[in-house]
Structures are given as C-alpha cells and as structure tokens.
Amino acid sequence: MPLLIILFISFSVPVSAAPRPKLVVLVALDQFRSDYLTRFENLYLPAAAPGGKIGGFRYLMDKGAYFANTQTAHAPNVTGVGHAAMLTGALPYLHGIVANYWYDQALHEKFYCVQDAEAQTIGGKGGEHTGRSPRTLLVTTVGDELKNALGGKPRVVSIALKDRASILMGGHRADIALWFDEEAKGWTTSSYYLSDKQLPSWLVDWNKSEYLGKKVPEQWQLLLPEKQYWLSTPMTPEMIGDGRGLGKKFPHSIAGRLAPFLTSPWANAFTFDTALRAVSALKLGSGAATDLLAISLSAFDAAGHNYGPLSHEMQDMALRTDRMLSDFLNSLSHQIPGGMSDVVVVFTADHGVQPNPLLAAKLGLPGEAYHSADLADKGNVRLRALFGFDDSEKPIASVFEDNVAFDHALFQKRGKDAGEAARALASWLRSQPSIAAAYSRGDLLEGRVPPTEVARRLARSVHPERSGDVVFSMRPGYLGMDNHGYGGTEHESATVLDASIPLIFVGKPFKPGRYADMASLSDLAPTLSSVLGIIAPSGSEGHVLAKALRAAAQ
Template identity: 30%
Template sequence: MKIAVKLFLIIYIITNQSLLSQDNNKPKLVVGIVIDQMRAEYLYRFQENYSENGFKKLMTDGFHVKNVHYNYTPTSTGPGHASIYTGTTPSNHGVIGNNWLDRKSGKEMYCSEDNTVYKIDMDNADINATAYARSPKKLLVTTITDELKLFTNKRSKVIGVSIKDRGAILPAGHLADYAFWYNSKNGNFITSSYYSKKLPKWLETFNNNKVADSLLNSVWNTLLPIDKYVNSSADNASFEKIFNGKEDAAFPYDLKRLRKQNNDYGLISEIPFGNTLVTKMAKAALIGERLGKGKETDFLAISYSSTDYVGHNFGIRSKELEDTYVRMDREIESLLTTLDKEIGKENYILFITADHAARDNPIYLENMRLPGAFYSPLDIKKSLNEHLSQEFGGTNYVEYVGKSQIYINKTLSNREKVLKSAKSFLMKQEVVKEVCIPSLSTSLCNSFMENGYHSKRSGDLLISYNFGWMTDMKFGTTHGSSSNNDTHVPLLWYGHNISKGETIKPYSITQIVPTLSFLLNIPLPNASNNVPIFELFK
C-alpha cells in the first residue's frame, strides 16, 4: 500500500509539473504594434538618435526580419491592417482600399463603415451619429485575434487601440471585446455599439483626465537639438504643409495657439503627440482590462497613426518626420517598460510592423535629378470619359477612380469593347505602367494586381503607375503603389521564446499570422497563408 501511494504521488507530481510547464510555455499576452507608414529604413536612418531601450533593444534582443514586403496593391491603411491580421490579401479578406465603390448603391464605401451600429461616447449613445458607425463587418475572413477567441472559448481578451477607427477595428477582428479609437470632435476615445452599449469605467476615467487637451496645449519642438537631426533635409522645405496661423513649416509649433485654426482636437493626429496619446491609452487598456492576468493568452493590438499623418503632411525627408520617429522610439521604450513591469519580460510576445511604407515627393525627386512626377486622378477620369464618349457616344462612362482601379458604368451593353478601348487609351498615358482587365481571360494581371483584386468589390480596370509618380498633392507624401518604397516595411519580434537574430530571407506581410498561429499553437485563420517565418522556430 505504501509503495502504491508513493507511486501515485510521484505520478501526480510529474503530471502536474508537466501541465504547469505546458501552461508556462504560452505567453500571457501578445502585443501587435502597427506603425502607420513606417519604412523599413527608418530603423537605421534615424538610429543614432534612438535610445538604447526602444527600437535598438528590439533589434538587439529580438528577432529582425529585414526583408518583409507587401505583395498587393493598393498599399493603404485599411488593406494593410486587414492583411497583417488575417494573413491573406485583399483578394480574400475583401478590404481592397480605405474606400471603394459599392456597386449596389453606387456610393463610395468606407472599409469599417456600418450603419447598423452607432457610436458609444461619454454622453448618451447617439444612434444618428453615422460618422462613427463602425464595425469589422466589411472584413470577410477571420483574423488571428478571432481564432484566439475561438480557441479559448472567448476566455482570451482582445482589445484594439488606435487614433484611426480602422487601425483599431480590423486588427481586433470580429470577436474582440473592444476596439477603441479617437473622437476628433472632443478628444475622447470611443467605441461603437457593435462591442458594447457603454464605455468601461476605466475609459471614462481616462477620458475625464483630458489627456488630449494637455498635449494640445503644449509646444511641439524637436525632442533633441535640431542640429542632431542630420538624416533629414533642411527644415521648412517647399513641399511641407504650413498649418493655418503659421507662416512656415518650421519648428517650433505653438499648439495651444494653432489648435483652434487646425481642427482643434483633430490636430493631435497630425503631430507626434498623437502617438503619445495612443501609448497612454494602450497602457490604460492594459491595466483597466487586466490583460495578461488570466489563465489564457490575451491580445492587445495597437496602431500608431500620427506617423502617417506627419508623413502625408511633411514628407519622408522632413525634420518633422525625423523628430516623430525619435519620439516614436521613446513611445516604444515607455511601452516596453510598462509591459515588463505589468506582465513580465518573458511573459509576452511583441511584434512591430507597418501597414505600408511611403515614397518621396516628386518635387524632391526633381531637385535630386531623379525620375518622378505628379498625375491627377481627376484628369485621368475626365480624359478617359472624353475618349470613350468620342468613340462610343454618350457620357458618364467612368463611375469612380480609386488609387489603383477604375470602375466603368455597369449598365453598358457593350462593356467588353469599352473596357478594351479604355485599356488601350490608358496605356498611352505617360504615367501608366500597366493596365489589367480582370474580367477578360485574355487580360493577364501581375501578382500585385491579382492579390489586390476582389471580384465582388474591385474595379473593372486595375492600374499600375510608373515608379516615382504620385497623385497631385500640395505637400508631403503618399503611398499605394507596388514599388519597394511603398511595400518594404519593418518586422521586429521580441519576448517569450523569441531568440535573438535576424534574417534577410524574403517574406511577405501575410506570414506574420501563420508565425503567430504556430507560436501560440492555435488554428490558422480561415484564409491565411500557412507558411511561417521559419527562423523563429529554430
């Protein structure tokens, strides 16, 4: 009997130690960070002004995947966030742009629009507030965050946080506990009735602290002496945005004086303090929702948007952008410090990437004697309409022109002839590199076009523009093309069971999800790429 009891105790101890080991082998939290419009080279170009505990720490102590690209067009915020978290391209997940033409209604559709829900703010819910009627309804497949919720029978918590609604909603997926984004009318973080009929108490407290106000009543000057910013062009370039009430695009920016003339609370999106606000909000969500404190792995999806706005306003060579990334480095440092304190250094997995990159303003390219120019989508629409009217008679052939696609009037009886004529005309334009007609079997598309094409949502003509060309704009930069400038983004991994190292092997953005799936031992999302980043498993 004594031998049997001892044997039972030994088996019991071994079994429980094994179970404990298995339980300890999974992270308490996954933190996914998307830095909007971040080019991969920013990790190096601005590196000398980074701290030792931000980007450098992740590059030194984590795993750096140096050759990650988007594999579709257009490269934009909505498709980027959707692709990162679904592990597939717009051809499957359906988010073909930030906006597209809805064939049924004939109206422009926004990627997270949903008029069946309404905003939830500090005041009473306003069912008529369609400007904030948002949900993941337009996303047609599951996300890694959805699969985590399904795997744990919804015991895992999933939270999305961003200035932009699409930056919070699409990563958090269909089953999220919450997605929170910024209300540019009053400085609050809000959600929609898709998630809850009221804000959690901790968020009410956060909003009542008026963090946006305190940031907007300060001055934006360079964090470091401006003469240390040697990896950007001279301050106040001709193609930089000048805020209302200011005479030039040069430091410093007196935000308290400028805010009322520049969309008031909305101004915070366009300055690096918008990223500071998101960091503070992410920390509040981490603590308020007790993420990483339960038995299951939780997920915090953070998207930093101000980097995108600063790039659009000032361009990729500006002093404003360099300062924004020096400050972004400090946001990462601050977040890592909080995660180490609240969750524990080895208890979370963190990855950082971007939803797209960006390219140089053609004025800058011209000054540097490099190829590039502007083109006008409105002029393309007008001239194509005129050409088709001359050839076939009538008017109103072109319904909508997006970043990389054109919608032709669906009521035409001679659509095939019209499409072929439109392609022939467009190919003669200096700006156009390639045109594809997906509906015609004789029309071959390149892989970027095919991956970005959804048969129910995309346009009739897919367009690729020549490298260096950009839509006409008064200042800053944009994105959307298949050039390396727009597709090459960073990817850093850090934390639980992540070994130090780097790889230059080419990977696509859709391989983040299968990597996470295998690291967490949960199912792949239903349309996901199934090839992980192999080096992370050695």
C-alpha cells in the first residue's frame, strides 16, 4: 500500500458512554457548496424562528458543531462517490465506487455504480438500469454497523430522488432505500430490500397522493424582493442549460410538469415529506434501539447544473430549502417521543460545483468547457502515432468522469502494452493546458506520484479493476460538459470548488461552535460511530472530530 494512503488512515473505536439518541438523521444536499451557507446566512431564518419554531440552516449552524472548512478527500467529485463516502468513511480505492459509471472490460460497456442484474425494481419501470442494489459497495456503512452492534434492531431507511444516492447511503443492511422513478411517477425500491417484491402500503398510498398537482405552485418565483438577490450574478441565456423545461429566467413555469418540478425547490419539500411519512409509518425513533434515516436532496444538483452556483436560481433554491428544512425539523420534533433532544442531525453534501464556464469567461476567470469525445478523439490520434494502431482502430474505449479506459481486447490482439500506453497518454495529458494532473492507474496504485494534494486525492480514489487506465483531474474552471451542452455547469475535479462542502453535527453529544479546523467528508462516519458507541465502518479512514464532542461522548 502506498505510503501516502497509509498516512491518511486513522482508526476509530467506540468510546461513547452517553445514552444513544433515538434517531440519527443525515441530511445530505447534492451539489451544495460550502459557501452557500455563509453567502446567504443573513437571509436564512434565525436559529429560533418566530413562534418558537426551530429554524433551518442557521439552526444547524448555531446549534451544531459546524466545520466550515470541510472538503472531500477523493476524486472525481460526483454523486455516487460522495454519497458512498458519507456513511462509510472510506475512499474509493476501498469502497469501490470510483465514479457514477465505470467501463466494464468484460461487458465492453459502461457499468452503472449501483447496477445489479440479480435485483428487480419494485413499483417502477427502472429505465436504463433495471436492477439496483448496494452490492458494488465493497465496505460497510454506519447503518450496517449499527445493526450489527444492536442485534439487527435498528431500522435504517434512506431516501433520495436519485437511486445511487439513496442506495449508497443506506448500505447493505438497510431496511429500505427509496428513490423516485420518473417513468413510473412514483417512489420505488429494489427486490434487494423487499423479498416479497411489494411496496409497503404506506408508500403505495403516498404514491397516489397527487403531490405535484396539490402542493406545487404553477410557477417558481423569487421568494424575496429582487433587491435581496444582489449576492447573485445576472446571466445571459446562453450561459444557462435547458433547465429541464423550467426556462431560463424567472418566473419559471412548472405547470404540473414532472421534470420542471423535480428541478425545483419543491422537489426538496417532496423528499422531506416522504421522509416524514417514513418516520410515521415505521415509527422511527420510537423503539429501544437507535434508528437511522438518511435523506439526500437531489434538486440542488438538477438545478445547479443548469443555472450554476452564482445564479439567482441557486440563491432562491437555498432560501426556500432553508424554510423547508425548518418545516421538516419542526414536524420531526413532534413525531419523536423525546423531541429533538433525542435526535442527532448530521448535515453535509456530496460535492461542490464550479461557475458556468461561459459566465467565467465573461468575468475574465480562467477555464473553458470541453467534451470527453473531443478528448477521446485526440487521445486516439496520439496513441495511434505512438503505438502504431491503424486509423480505424480506437484504443480508447471510454472516457468517463476523469478516467480514460482502454480497449484491452484491442491491445491484446495487437500485442501492445496497455501499461506503457497509459503512462504515455498520461504524460501527454499533463502537457495540456486544461489538465491539472494525469497518471496511469499503475503509477497511482504503486504511489509513483508527486506529493501534491490533487495527486493524493487521485491515488486514494483508484481501484485496480474499476478505474480507467489513466486517471486525471482538470484544472479549475475547465469543465467536461458532456451532459449539459456548453450552457450550465459541472463538477468532477479534485480541486477546491468541487471539493468544498459543509459538515455539521447537531445533538446532545456535540459542542456547538464554528470550528476552523480542516475536516473531511470521510470524518463523518467515524465521528458518528464514536458517539453511537459502535465500531466504525469496515473501510473507514477518516478521523474522529474529537474537538466537537462533549466530555460524556469522549
């Protein structure tokens, strides 16, 4: 094992002597950069809202142990990798989720990170990836170890619009992981969790509730007067993505349409309301053992890709979600027998995001957009010139999320050394103005990389079977825009804008305060495990954030 990985490892053992909470709630936001909390802080509800209500983000910031300088420790910074890290405390070289997709050499095609041919989607149509499960996750989660420690009695439930977010938070022993199936227009799950292949009755009823028609407005309008949005930057139409039918300026029309709804703030309210239904139906937080509820809000990512972090839309998304979070916490406090005093809330995100490249260009910031097909074409030309492949041959099989996978069958047929070609291609990539770092998989696995933070993050994230032959990271501002055209924005790199996330722990075991210490997303799982008095997950490599623990929890 490379020295740089050994040095990163710290082990966590259970040390809690305090009573366990009745319920742990993880609230994760998909594509919520850390500065969303501080930029808009003065516009959020106060920690104690009018009428004695619990506030939203400021309640977490003021009442919790708030690590404002938190980053992910891996790459690429995408949904699957980030959600896998949250409750495992592990890095991709161990947990195995190296990207949302990777290239399967045996199948000669991309493989989805929670794909499982042995599982069946229940209550939904499933779309491109019919079978889903956590079997590709190679380590345990906090929920798994909580069940292991307490005789299987804890209930573990995860909920997100995205299947990979829900499944990877829930882990192997989750009672149920729910996600939203757009084709079926309802919440669904997998036969992996429900052997009878029947959705629970409470969920069937919820799917029939006509939420979109009854609780979602016809238009998404600004919550506050327009002058309050001076923190955001006006953009021209070409800087914005297609918005999934929302349009490019306020007011945005929803008008009962599913795709615009799922890209709007009300998709976050929908997810919170589904979580409250689960709490009520399953009586989470009411038993003798600690239960775990993991929630991810996916609408931030859907809207963020189209409008970008500096937009009026993302400011309004944050402001509205602040109020929705307050409603959720207040409702939750009335459902749990001991109220919020018996609840631990953990708040984080899977990754950050970079500014829209066309906006960045207008502002004079470095960077530009590219498409992976262009990189593959240029890489194939380079490899043909260096290794004698014919013009009709494509030695690069796939470029996926800052990975380049070769066609190994072609290399074997032509008697070419894929390892030598990977080092040559990585060297060429490093000479490109858009590339911050690029290394062959072999060099990363053996630790032959410079002592830079970007290189360390790539080395922590490479898996011998799932990663590409070459792994790279773009320079700040240079974005692969395959899924979003040249309007909108992206996130993937190992650099700070994509890696910066919030991390807050709220509850009896934690000392409220704003901590300036650098923290990692990988610290979440061992810290939470410590206060629960259980062993950390099997691949955990983060540190227990001991400064934030009260004496009784140390």
